[in-house]
Amino acid sequence: MNKSLIPHTKKEVLDIIRATINDKASIEIIGAGSKRGWGRPYQTSELLDLSKLSTVTLYEPQELVMTADAGTRMEDVRQILAENHQHLAFEPPDLSLLYGGSKNTGTLGGTVAANLSGPRRIQSGAARDYCLGFVAISGRGEEFKSGGRVVKNVTGFDLSKLLSGSFGTLAAMVSVTIKVLPSPEKTRTALVFGLDDKMGIQALSETLQGPFEVNAAAHLPAGIAKNSSIARINTQGQSVTAVRLQGPAISVEKRCQGVKALWQCYEGFEELHSHNSDGLWSEIRDIGSLLNNQSNQIWRISVPPSEGADLVAKIRSDIQCKTFFDWGGGLIWLATDGKLEGVGTIIRSALRLAGGHATLLRGSSELRLTSDVFQPQEPALYRLTKSVKDNFDPGRVLNPGRMYEGI
């Protein structure tokens, strides 16, 4: 068990990291620790717990900007924003169910460090697109900042992008500035039932190519739809293909009519209104309940949307698995209880033609040690990745080996 250190100030974070460098030791950085199962297993002598750095230091609703300490709870961020009818448009999921934690435990720093995003990714981007700036301590034991509090900013390299999705392997963020947006006024979801994967994704693709401003598009095969808590979804015994429309009421209604007309060729058009609609997309966003949360391996696969159905068919010919599609077919969630090893190899060899990448989001520590958790990199890209790490954390002090061996 590593020793837990809980700083209350930026200065204390700096001191802890410098002391760790002095000791030639290493450190695991956590916010709430809700996603510790994501990544390769690695050993560190100490645990840097940032949960007490939890103050929202700036929130200006009219400027659409918030600055908060890295350990600020996402639940607090959401609540403060909701009071002003604002939200995080990248729709970060709550993955706690996946890792056996209690609900709503993630932090802002963890959300950025893992570059989370939800169904709205296809329209609005991921955490990386909303992180405007940060203050961090590098693995060299130096404080540095990048970016600022305004959206339009090309002053220097955009290190906010680099730290988004770096899983704490380059620097420990102590404070993050994010762009926030007005919450949508009205939500409606258009559904059709009974399409197979290929037809479902085809329907989503046609809709995304139309003028409907769809901001979420998912296809749930029958075996997944039955796990939904929404009655209209789980009682059909059929697959569900769904798109979400949001905006001013009058516009949402009109666009929903448009989707209905486009989907005339399919049977069983239905609409979900606000409450059920939000429920469905939360389930798709947080994934745990739809996958029934029993599987010992959960994979997240990002592909060109048009390749999604064929890729899954190919994988299915080798592995028994449950899958569903988000991002119009471009994001595949795959759960399997099958043989422990080799799943990653099968997925990744199928990806070679399609293009894209796969990440093992949940697996036993043994599996995460023997199978590549993150997509293996070509030699030139690995060299560059290693070189970036060398320049931020030469002594391998911060989360060493969490993403790739030696990084």
Add this chain to the structure above:
Amino acid sequence: MRMPTPDAKIISKRSIIVERLQQIVPRGAFGENVIIDSAGLSAYECDGLSAYRQLPLVVVLPETTEQVSKILKYCNETGVKVVARGAGTSLSGGALPLADAVMLGLGKFNQILNIDYANRAVVTQSGVTNLSISEAVSAADFYYAPDPSSQIVCSIGGNVAENSGGVHCLKYGLTTNNLLGLEIVLMNGDIIKLGGKHLDSEGYDLLGIMTGSEGLLGVITEVTLRILKKPETARAMLIGFDDAALAGDCVAAIIGSGIIPSGMEMMDKLAIKATEEFVHAGYPSNIETLLIVELDGPLDEVTDLIARVQNIVNGLGSGYIRVSESETEREKFWAGRKAAFPAIGRITPDYYCVDGTIPRARLPEVLMRISKMSQKYKLRVANVFHAGDGNLHPLIMYDANKLGELERAEEFGTEILILCVEVGGVLTGEHGVGVEKRDLMEKVFTEEDLKQQQRLKCAFDPNGLLNPGKVFPTLHRCAELGRVHIHHGQTPFPDIPRF
């Protein structure tokens, strides 16, 4: 502006370098691909920041990624600097040549490679112009959202290097938010593919870090972009105010009410007058400040939002609102704004375009202080802003033929930028640091901030050969930046308290 001292040894080896480049990039169907004569070189002596000029050592125009790789590998091994150039429209001197550097032009990378509607993506070579991408997908009612003013000529690779914006980025984001993939070549010749038609990079977000890296990290040869369906309707509103502060309040109130217009521009009296005389866009002449607010989306949504904006405007007591009733009229509203820079060019021998960003709420205050500075420096200034995202473009008017006016204009610009930083903003919103703002970087960043950015450059270009002298005020060798200081055999941080 001091550039690094040219390396005489490299300059003396020019003929050897030229010979090697000619081997890598042989003469093509349209003539020489290695330019050495001074007339040919002079076409490359500056970019959009024309106050700074320098003939490059030699210009090479490769036609394939493999040639780019060979050129960079050769230059890396022989210690020759390289400056990459797209269309040369940078307003900050990002593509300013160096006397001892090979200029690598990407003009021959001019093919759109693949249009993929099912995945809503376009794959293109990096020298293709921004506008031609939208034109290529226009028949299917798609477009590429970022629209910098130079979109007719600027290259998409340059857009990536500068993270270009445009009038519509308030709603649709900057280049970085519309980019899916890149093919880049590193100084050591490595060809690396980042991203693709899928979302999110695997591993570190090197796609994100390449965007806005101003040609310091790698050479971009291929770009994969997200394309969007054209909005069903777009309508623009002209809103006039007698008081700039009220216009600022209006911008804040629109955003505060939850509306994100697709564009929200502001012009001051001088800019309105100059453009009206130039293009006759129909702007009112008796107001202090003009807002152009564009709303797009489904017809009913646009109608609804226009009514809401009208309510806000009426509440603030504007005396002037006009809503475009046709596509022609909408284009006419924009024609004035788009011609604002050349319009100012007609009323002054020279002008200096400043680019800074501030928090929106500080707009009235910043405007007032710019007006005071104008009196202090005895130079006129016209203000054109991307008001929706707080991006200012004051145009300082001067006459380069009058002794000291250029210097005074630059000082004026610097004071505006320092003010931007002081109120919580930044030095550049979309034009880049380049050489123009290089020496102001210390106003925003600490020494350690800048060193950490330079360490990132070291990861990509350890010999510091790609576009040196840009962005960073002080050049450090990578060996020095990578060093961990240990004195007298002590630990790196000897005085750290135990936690």
